[in-house]
Amino acid sequence: MPLTDAQCRAAKPAEKVQKLSDARGLFLQVTPAGSKLWRMNYRFEGKQRTAAFGSYPDVSLASARMNAAELKDKLAAGIDPAVKDGAAAAPDKTFKDAARAWFNAREAQWVSGYAARIWSRLDADVFPKIGSKDVSTITPAEILALLRVIEDRNALEMAKRVRQTISLVFRYAVANGWALQDPAAPLAGAMKSAPRQQHRAALKEDQLHDFFAALATYSGDRATALGLKIIAHTFVRTSELRLATGSVAQTR
Structure with a gap:
């Protein structure tokens, strides 16, 4: 059934957005913040769109219906309601x-x-x-x-x-x-699923001697070699080491 002005006045905000339908696709959207907004869904050239006619009670029920009727007339004439005076109207909110x-x-x-x-x-x-x-x-x-x-x-x-x-x-x-x-x-x-992550096998005890020997001759970044040594001795996560902060106290 069509809306009445009494229903528009009595509408109260709720936890979720409410949609009070009138006719011709016109409805009053009541937001959780308490705003009452006139909206109208329509299709033009196969695309779903929503027109905005202002807020209630600044725009009365009768005025909103007049706006909806004008929009329907434009659609019937093959005119895009989103275009005004030959230029695209600015969107309500980008x-x-x-x-x-x-x-x-x-x-x-x-x-x-x-x-x-x-x-x-x-x-x-x-x-x-x-x-x-x-x-x-x-x-x-x-x-x-x-x-x-x-x-x-x-x-x-x-x-x-x-x-x-x-x-x-x-x-x-x-x-x-x-x-x-x-x-x-x-x-x-x-969404596409990421491939299952393959972790490198853990070093066994009898491999540690060769690992540290190879690390001693590592020709790459010195910080990388030191970081690997710290991890091997402290068992912290790599992220914990990379993001660690602190200061070094000087001793005599």
Whole structure:
């Protein structure tokens, strides 16, 4: 049944985004933050799109219906509703806009190096492909295409991390009413699996003499040889040794 103004006024925010349907594809989207946004799904030239008509009560139910009717008239005439006065209309919120808002909201809880890596991944592999697109219109196929490019570099784990980051941006966008769903979520099962890692066999006790003898004549980086000796004597992980910090006390 069509919406009533009383239903629009009474709508309360919930844990998830709510969609209150009216007619002709028009609906009122109620976000967890309490925003009430007029949206309308439509198709043009085979592509699913979402139009934005402002927020309630600034835009009344009657005005939103008039906007929906005008959009339908344009579709019937073969006119792209996303084009105004001969130029493409600016998207309501681009993916890069959403990513920047999400990043700013989370940055304080990250160390600077991690935050820099997150933004660098987005800047290098994601923004050139979908950064300027309206976040509400991006499809799973578009995201999978950019992930395949990363996978083709044999960076399979990187591709998985990028998908997870994209998904977090979309979840933030959904919560704020900029998008209706997370198109990256169903792609987890479509990612390529990394080959099983083959670890080198552990040295046996009777091999240690020859190993240290060979290490003594190692012509490579001196730090590498010293690092191997430290690991052999302390049994720490390589990452623990590489990332260790501290100071050397001087003794007399």
